[in-house]
Amino acid sequence: MNELRAALEAILFVSNEPVTLDALTEALGEKSEDVTKELEEIKRALETNVGGFTLEQTGGGWRFATRPEHEAVLKKYFARKGESRLSIAALETLAIVAYRQPITAPEISDIRGVNSTAVLRTLLERRLVRVAGRKEVVGSPFLYRTTREFLIHFGLNDIRDLPRLEEFGDLIGEPVSDDVIAAIGVQSVAVDDQTE
């Protein structure tokens, strides 16, 4: 048995949130390439030998988690309804925050064409977005960003893993002109230090 792999499994088994590569490297005193290699190996082994859980890289770290196939049985055993699915309004708002962060509530409402403060509150409660300072304009409104929870919830390792906004197909017929892309698309994926 590979001792490094065993040690990694032990740490991950006991951890309840994603463990960063840095933390693992430091704890084990091994080179990060070796640790990464073993992590990939564990992940591969769990995926070939399909069992009740898998190793996933999410929110800037690694963690064991169940597979979506077992949702029903888990819910039944734990007598849990689970968190309610996010509403379309919440998802729209989250999409805007994700691609335009940091962004204020009025700016979000402007894009959606509807007042979005209530939806934003729900997202704050579910810790998918957070307040990240104030914007230096009249009224100094709060600026919002997505959280690490957001990344974990959607199984993203990094905010840069979001598909580029331009990849989201264009609507009704006509291809989007370059002008429009320039105007609404590209500045988007704000690279942000999500892990803290």
Added chain:
Amino acid sequence: MIEEELDESAYKVTLPSFKGPLDLLLHLIKQNEIDIYDIPIALITDQYNSYLMAMEELDLEIAADYIYMAALLIHIKSKMLLPRDENVEQVEDPRAELVNRLLEYQRFKSVAETFAEMDVVRMGVWPRPAVSHNGEPAEIDISEVGLFDLIDAFRTALTRYKVNHPQAIELKRTLHKVSDKMAELYARLKERSPIQLQWFIEGRDRDELIATFLGVLELVRLGGISLQQGELFGDILVAMTQNPLDEAQFAIYDQR
């Protein structure tokens, strides 16, 4: 009276639910197979307003955002009717800003759809639950455990009981006495303390859970046990206190 009320709700009409004025506009554009870069404003304004009227008739609350958009459409329409000033070379299309907003909104709408698909899948992925690794849980007094945490613990047991015992046929009614539950818990704690509250209350039916719940509260009040919680929303631990209780006095709680 009741029948009338039922009748009323039976005739409820549902409109496609729009997420706001931009969503409604996109719907109209799609429905009419219009080129978004050349929106016939007069037509769209009319249709938009007739939707609002329908919503009004159905007593749906029309948010201010919809009214604002109606005003904006009329404003654009009036601008387009104005004769062009020959001296100004290039006049910006009055619709341009709206078109850009629609395109932008449309894009985020499709991102939201993708997020929705991801949400469905990811909801099924469960991580390992939070546990404390700091050895002994910190002692917290009953006021910090909070009545709601306690109720939650019982509710969890109750829900699980219901799930595991569907359509139970009650053959005989067992009377559960608060005093019995107090004695049972106390005896258990004498063997081993602390224990997890959840283990003690698991697998009991509703009546028994109620008696147990009251029993736990009584024991806390008497100062014979303490409840601890290692962390917020964590498992509740029950422990004996330094203050021994006379088990004979448990019986008096049934006389109330």
